[in-house]
Amino acid sequence: MPQPTSQQRASVASSQSTQGAVGWSAATGxxxxxxxxxxxxxxxxLDMRHLVGPDEGRYAEISxxxxxxxxxxxxxxxxxxxxxxxxxxxxxTVVGYELFGLGEWQARLAVALSGLLGIGVSMMAARRWFGARAAAFTGLALLAAPMWSVAAxxxxxxxxxxxxxxxxxxxxLMGQHPDASVAARRGWMVACWAAMGVAILTKGLVGIALPGLVLVVYTMVTRDWGLWRRLHLALGVVVMLVITVPWFYLVSVRNPEFPNFFFIHEHWQRYTSNIHSRSGSVFYFLPLVIGGxxxxxxxxxKLWTAMRAPVEGTQARFRPALMAGIWAIAIFVFFSISRSKLPGYIVPVIPALGILAGVALDRLSPRSWGKQLIGMAIVAACGLLASPVVATLNANHIPNSFYRAYAVWVAVAFVVMLLGIAAARLLLRRGVLPSVAVYAMGMYLGFTVALLGHETVGRPASGADIAPQIAQKLTPEMPLYGVQxxxxxxxxxxxxxxxxxxxADELTFGATVEPQRVVPDVDSFTKLWKNGQPAxxxxxxxxxxAxxxxxxxxxxxxxxxxxxxxNVASLAGPQ
Structure with missing residues (x-):
């Protein structure tokens, strides 16, 4: 048989290279x-819904x-x-106001950026330890998870x-990779300590208590005591204190009542007692994690399997998947045994679950993924059939008519999910990754539809519709009382x-330390109301x-x- 000439071989190689470039270009597109x-x-x-209470309105107004x-x-x-x-x-949020003005999307900008940040850094860590494909799955897992994309x-x-x-x-995870140089490890760990400082400035001592708990449990499980020597404790603590101490010092000097209220009342008493009437069973967060x-x-x-499996191709003592699993479990248990519970407390476990999901999906066979699609199709179909139940709700003193409108959005959301699942099933022949990507997009869009539909309930509750009418008559100097x-x-x-x-509700502390800024009772309000000053x-x-x-x-x-x-007839609206 005649052998191909060098010119023919070069032509074949060029053709293969061109096909690869076209394939790569299409994938990139x-x-x-x-x-x-x-x-x-x-x-x-971000700008397609009005603010809902209490949290959204509270933090928008504080800012x-x-x-x-x-x-x-x-x-x-x-x-x-x-x-x-x-x-x-x-x-x-204030920086957002400074740059873009006051508004609803500006008030939500901090959480939207936080959500994208979480996806980005989780993908970065997954790529470092498990490869680019696992990183892509990690990002898709977080995008599709409603506890992440909706919460953002x-x-x-x-x-x-x-x-x-x-x-x-x-x-x-980045700092503990065996291929990290001494300088790189120090840099990543300093960044880790800096992030803990920012976490403390975001929500208090949980910013260091939760990572500390995870580290203790991890080292007890793995007996990797050398990890503590790789944390750069001295330098890290200094960085964390540089970030946190200035504000805590200034607010304490200007407000001597701050330390006792913040550290004792808002930390110890909140965690160990039902002082805020936010109790729940030890299983409170279980349905939230499953649903989220x-x-x-x-x-x-398979997340459990991924957590326990060692990293392939490395002899590293550090086990990143196990660290992510312990992160999720330890934080889940910490808040489950707390006497104070709210749904948002459990959100920090989601990035760890996303990394584990990325690892698990990377090892999933097409057949297994096909079974997952069938299972989720059944769940989505059941959700669609059950969506009329939303129209029967009358919760939180919200009129039933609003829920009837929302039921339509819920049904549409499940239809979008079912379409995404069907498309993912068709794409499975091209591989697990394209199928998972389309599935994740379908879930993301479906949950976004449900989120946007909540405007049917949220808008009437926000007061935004009557605000322009009030603003026409309300002046900056005019008192605006909140009567009980x-x-x-x-x-x-x-x-x-x-x-x-x-x-005073949750403003009781502020009313106690600055009583001159509140009206103590209705009788006192009545006197002010009748004093002739427009209000x-x-x-x-x-x-x-009454x-x-x-x-x-x-x-x-x-x-x-x-x-x-x-209290003045001229301020009254049209009857």
Whole structure:
């Protein structure tokens, strides 16, 4: 048989190279399109809902008051001292206000960036230890997980904390890689300590307590005591203190009551008692984790396998998957035994689960992935069939008519998910990665539809619809009383804080240390209301009915949740 000439061999090689380049170019184009769609949806959806209470309105208004006053040390909410949380989240939000003005998407910018940061650093760590394919799966797992992608669109401190804590975990994993040079390890560990400092400035001592707990449990399980020598403790602690001490020092000097309230009341008493009436069973977070990581619930057993398996191709003593697994388990147990529970507390476990999911998906066969698709198709179909149940709800004193409208959005969300699953099934012939990518996008878009549909419930509760009518008559100098009602969203839309009357709710501490800034009871409010100075007041419909027989009040605006009244007839709205 005649042998191919050198010219023929060169022609074949050139053809193969051209085909490879075309294939690579096509793959790059699809990846770029995927990322572009995900980012557009991520940021555009920030401005498609009104703020909901309590958290979104609270932190938007705290940041607005910080923005207006220029005081970045003493945190105030409705002009009262508010020391339940440190200021980092509000600082980032104020920067957003400075750059882009006041608004709803600006108020959510901190959490949106935190969510993207968490995805990015988790992918970086997964790529370093497990390869580019596992990193891609990690990003897809987090994008599709509603506890991550949806939480990154609600203005809460929990998401900002989770984003920073994902940096703590990722930088730790980067710094412990066996191929890291001494300088690189020191740099990553300094970054890890710096992230812990930012976490402390975001939500207090959990920023160091949770990583510390994870490290202790990890070393007890692995007996890798040498890890502590690789943490650069002395330098790291100095970096962390440089980040945290200035604000804690300044706020304590300016407000001597701060240390006792913040460290004792808001940390020790909150964790060990039911002082805030936020109790729950020891299983409180279990359905939240399952639901929050629902698209990947079928591979939970494989996460356990991935956690226990050593890293292939390395003799490193450090076990990154085990560290991620212990991170998720230890934090889950820590909050499960706490006497104070809220859904957002558990968000920091999601990046660790995302890394484990990335490792598990990287090792998943097409046949196994096909079974997962069938299982999720059944779940989504059941969700679609059950969506009319939403139309029967009447929870949290919200009128049923709003839930009936939301039920349609829920149904559409499940349809989008089912379409994504069908497309993923068709693409499975091209490999697991393309199929998982389309599946993740379908889940992400489906949960985004459900998120946007929540506007049917959130908008009427926000007060945004009546705010323009009130703002026409409300002046900056005019008192705006909150009569036995702390409205978390209306002050932000009015750009005007409340003066609390009677029940101060979560502002009790601020009312206690600055009693001159509140009205102690309804009798005192009545005297102020009748003194001739124009004023407005916000109250519940029940309070309005109780006061109307004895107090002259002219309705400025009202909705199902609140009535806004004035003490001067000229301020009244159209009847």
């Amino acid at each position: 699809w990846v770029a399109l995927f990322v572009a769609v995900a980012l557009v949806v991520w940021f555009v959806s 607005r008051e910080m923005f207006a006053s220029g005081d970045w040390v003493t945190i105030r909410y409705n002009a009262l001292k508010y020391f339940e949380k440190p200021p980092f989240h509000m600082w980032v 669109h609600f203005n809460t401190l929990d998401m900002t904390l989770a984003g920073v804590m994902s940096c703590v975990l990722a930088f730790m 990581f629902l698209p990947w619930a079928g591979i939970f057993p 009602m702390l409205d978390h969203t209306l002050p932000f839309y009015l750009r005007h804080p409340l003066t609390m009357v009677g029940q 407005m007041a916000v109250m519940s419909p029940d309070t309005y009915l 006061l109307a027989p004895t107090l002259s009040m002219y309705v400025v605006a009202r909705d199902w949740r609140r009535v806004v009244v004035a």
